[in-house]
Amino acid sequence: MHGRIQDTGELRIAPVASAAELDRFVRLPMRLNAADPNYIAPLMMERREALTPKTNPFFAHAEVQLWLAVRDGRDVGRISAQIDHLAPSDGGPRAGHFGLIAAEDDPTVFAALFATAEAWLTSRGCVRALGPFNLSINEEVGLLVDGFDTPPMVMMGHDPPYVAAHVEALGYRQIKDVHAYASRLSDDLPPMVRKMVDRGPPAGVRLRMLDMKRYDEEVRLLTDILNDAWSHNWGFTPTTEAETAQLAKSLKMVVDPRLAWYAEIDGEVAGFIVILPNVNEAIRDLKGKLLPFGWAKLLWRLKVQRLKTARVPLMGVRRKFSRMRRGQLLPFLLIDAARAQARALGYQTVELSWILDDNLPMRSILEAAGSSIYKTYRIYEKTLG
Structure with missing residues (x-):
């Protein structure tokens, strides 16, 4: 995984390039959601394996980059961009994916993260961005938009209510909804x-x-x-x-x-x-x-x-x-x-x-x-x- 640092005033978007940075990437949502009684922290061991090329075969057919948003030495956001070479073409322009989005309730942070991910995808020939996929469509998919009052089940995501509004403010539109039935x-x-x-x-x-x-x-x-x-x-x-x-x-x-x-x-x-x-x-x-x-x-x-x-x-x-x-x-x-x-x-x-x-x-x-x-x-x- 490689990329270049983008500076946005006091905000710095840095590519994840080391095991220590990957740990920070994994831990960030735990701090952001600490006050949410329905948030469940994933096992660090499992998340490290899922985001490491040596232990996740998804990387064999995909390009992946992770970034952290850092402000004044404090992690305030994260995002991934990925291109799955096995993903089907629907006959439209080439699409890349984003995922693993988590950030403080700050439009500046979301804007910087998505601008960085979009630039990475564009530089690799993608003209559409779809997501969130964490990392594959066969893993965790979608952003929670309804059902915040209960904890997520195994291998399902949980997001704060403010995330969807920030994503939509950046020009993203709904393409599909997926449901969980009880x-x-x-x-x-x-x-x-x-x-x-x-x-x-x-x-x-x-x-x-x-x-x-x-x-x-x-x-x-x-x-x-x-x-x-x-x-x-x-x-x-x-x-x-x-x-x-x-x-x-x-x-x-x-x-x-x-x-x-x-x-x-x-x-x-x-x-x-x-x-x-x-x-x-x-x-x-x-x-x-x-x-x-x-x-x-x-x-x-x-x-x-x-x-x-x-x-x-x-x-x-x-x-x-x-x-x-x-x-x-x-x-x-x-x-x-x-x-x-x-x-x-x-x-x-x-x-x-x-x-x-x-x-x-x-x-x-x-x-x-x-x-x-x-x-x-x-x-x-x-x-x-």
Whole structure:
């Protein structure tokens, strides 16, 4: 990662070029959001790995630059700019991405950060900027614009209400909204859906849990279905083999095979659902640190105390099956099977996210299954130059 320092009066925009600067970059939102009771500091170890080329395979197909805004020796803001060479072209002018935006409530800071990121993208041939993506569209996406009154679930963002106004004041316009749905497990499925799933799987359809003895193969199956099922979604970028391996490694610590279900049609794996324990619930008071006692607290809360909340980050059905009746039943059967296990394990609330605003088939499935929107994240676009 490299760049040049831009000075704006007392404000200095400096590229992140060292491990110490990366630590400052990661820690900044913790200070900015210290007074927000719903902010949860991410684990420093996880954030360092996500933002380091040696440990995040995203960097193998992307150019990335991080910056800090510094005023009078104090960090007051941060931003990233990135160009993902696997991101699809929609036939329009070349687009780059911005992300990881966090700053004090000061329009001067936001203006300087975005001017620097936009200049970097423009110098590399980009004429549009989209974001926020932290860093990939397959990771955290969007800026929180509704739902500030609850903490974020695992792998979801949380932003102060003032950020959206500053971004929009710089000429960024909404291009997509994505939603997080919430489902209370104490509520049964709506009667029509309950009647349908109680009939059981149709002939040739089989549901099964994830097989930990074949874990790596199971994750490869999952990403293969994901790449197929989501291939026509807006902004879809396929998951690479290296990213699949990284996903397998990162999920293994927290995935519970009782909460990961596959559906087969005539012996072929056709769909899946994964519910992840909401690790944010377990790390809420750790302030990003696992040492000296954080590991013990985390493991105790995950294994002994048990969590009450969870998230569905991944669900999909192969496209060739989604057009037939048996395939159209799979999301409801998978949701019901996973919900039943989650309820038996003591979970109370499950989030299903993120869901594109115009993904009407998936929204219809979730709403028919009794879920409702409780957070909205916005993706912005701006024409550069």
